[in-house]
Structure formats: C-alpha cells, structure tokens
Amino acid sequence: MKREILRFSEVSYRYHTPQGETAAVEGLTFSVEEGSFVAVIGPSGCGKSTLLSLAAGLMKPSSGKVERTGRCGYMLQRDELFPWRTVEKNLFLPLEVRGDRTKESRERARELAVKYGLGDFLGSYPSRLSGGMRQRAALIRTLVTEPDLLLLDEPFSALDYQTRLKVTSDVAAILRGEKKTALMITHDISEAVSLADRVLVLSRRPARVIASHDLDFEEDDPLKRREHPAFSRWFEVLWKELNA
Template structure:
C-alpha cells in the first residue's frame, strides 16, 4: 500500500523555485499495478523519488505500508565489471543480506525467469531485453514489496519494448508485487495497469484516475476494442 496525500514538492535552484508537484493525491492498493502518465517534464520521476524517500515532500504526507521499495530505471544500469549473477546480488550486498539463503533465492528467481544460462556471463553479452530482465531480477532479489518503475522500457527499440514490458508485467504479477510505473507512453500504461493516474502539466496534480479491468494480459488488452477507447480518453485528458 502506498498513498500520496496532498503532496507538494519544489526544486530549488539559484535562479528560483520550481514547483514540480502540487497537491498530489492518489492511492495504490497492495498487489496492484498502477501507472502514472503525464506530459513530459511534469515531474513524474520526482513522484518516484518521493515514494522511495530519496526526496522529502515540501508539504503533505506519503503513507507507506510494510515492505521495502525496489527501483527500476530508464536504463538497466547493470555493472559491466560484474557478471549477471553478481549484478543480481548487488542489493543483497548493499542491504547487508548477503547470506547463502538470500543468494540461492535470487538465483532461483533468475532461473525461473529464464536467466539461468546467463548467470555467469557479462551483461554486455545480453540483448537489450535480457538486460532489462536482469535488471528486474536484481530489483526483486532483495525481496521488495513495491516496485517503482521509472520508464524502464523507454530506452528499448519498439519490438523489444513490447516484448519486455509484457514480460516484466507478468513477472511482477506472478511475484504478487505492487508496482508504480511512471511513463509518457499511453498505450504502455493501458496495456499494463490495473489503474492509470493522469497528471496535469507541472506543477502536477491528478487530473483523472481510471480503473481498467478488461483483458487478462497486456496482449489481450491491446487486442480489445476498449483499448482504443481508453486511449482516446487518456489522450484528451493529457491534452494532446
């Protein structure tokens, strides 16, 4: 569970103050996949930083349930000098949970999701899609409850992107994790989410919320006629 209650945040620079978020309120229930979409530069990444506690809100309140956060970024940020396996162990090392048991769990997870043959390889030997999958397993290794996804597919080419985002969504669902995805891609948000939150331009606040319950997978949802309808609605709300 994660709830933003009337949250505001401003950036301070020498030349002035920029309100990135103003009066933002929304809520994510446990086990849900929620997407936040908004025009570019509307402070989407700020929302994730606030959720993760990397930034403190200027005012308002962020209520968090039990469990840790896991962060997944635009680029996979795998460390080239480590093998895939060592990359996956990184959060364990940092959180001082590098026990044989935790490592075995992480390896198990990697094997379950098709990275078994790549564990001893260098990230540079992996395709873009596999790298993003390795990054997801790394995020999951320390056992977080809520995943914060900062446009994790935007650096991939279109074909890989469709493949990887379905892939990532199904892994998150089958691991029963809560996810907060920020993206500027409307169709990605519709295909993946249980709920879509639409933001205004900066300083951002919630314009509309849509609960989506058609289609059982991203693929079936894309093929559903309601996909196009929802797309139109969201597009108008974003003012594009």
C-alpha cells in the first residue's frame, strides 16, 4: 500500500456572489498515491480548476476535508514566466518566495535546467525561448522547491498541436525521471490517456467523481501510448462517460 499524498473526503465548495451561491464541487472523494500520475477530466466549466485550488490549499472547502502531505507545485495553462527576469532568475523565484538563499538550492535549479536542455538559456530572457521551452522552464520552476505533489492546470492547452505532443512527451519524461506525483486537470481525453496512470471522470457542475480508471499501459511514453491499440479503447470509454 503506497502512501497517500493527497486525500479529498466528501469535499464540497460553493461560490458566493451577490446573485446567489453556486455549488462548484459536491461530495468529492478521491486520493492520489505517491508516485502516481492522476488525470482529472470533466466537461468544461465543471469546477476542475476549483478542485486544484482546493488541493493547493488556496481555497478552503465549504465542507469536507482536504488532506495533503508535503509541499505542492502549481503549473498553469500558460508558462507565466516573468518577462523582466532571466530564465535563471525565473527558476529562482520559488526559492526567493520561500526565503531559501542557499547555494545548494540554486545549484540544483541550474542542474535541472541543464539536464532538461535549458542550460544555454539560463541568462536569456523568456522572450527568446520557444513556446515548448518556455513550458519546460515553467515545469522546472515548479520542481526547484522539490514539491511532493505537482498540480497541473491544463498545462498544454495553450500550445499548438506539434509543440503540444513534444512538450507532453518532455513533461512525462521529466516527471517520471524525477519520480514525481502529479494531479493534472484537462478537458482533453487523449492527453489524459497518454499521460496518466489513473483517470478520474467528473460530472457536470456540481462536480463529483463518476468514474475512476486505472490505465493498464506498460508504456509510459505518451507518443508510444498514442499508437497503442488500448489507446483508442480508453478514449472511447472516457468519451462515452464524459458525454453520458
């Protein structure tokens, strides 16, 4: 039995506006085990982002319990690199926020950048990087504080198709290489199937888990998974559940 990094127990969250209140998620129960890659898919506007904010501890649930062990790193749709900082200074940002001024942490950030092909661009400004490289830099930025859980908010949806396949593959390699636990939300079924160990399907708002599947690929590389016969089978299963 592996350690649980994140656990949602009967979590509900309601938004309040002067017009009234809206239930975004209701009775959400699931957990994420150490070392696994969990993808959450659901119809658009079903409260997926709320789920991540709750997991990150940025919002408190209206009822129920969110338990998390360790730190988490957040990766957004766009890279959100600060254009006035060099790539290196962007990677140091989470360290600065944490007040971590040790040489070792900075060295580790640089090593990660070198390892994943950004070594030559440490002194450049983000505007010089391609979309794929920027997203890789954003991922490395979330890794420098050695988070126990990565929260990915549709991290590839702003990229064009070619870049997206490439970056998905890069990210999968980096996350498996660093043995990270990840929770990714997406509306893209094929992205979920090509990356995850487990896929949770959410209902329309208020979101609740309507299905959970363990994907039985022996292959971890997203590009190879896309060619696997099981890929289209899973795609179909999830498609039907999403549109039920």
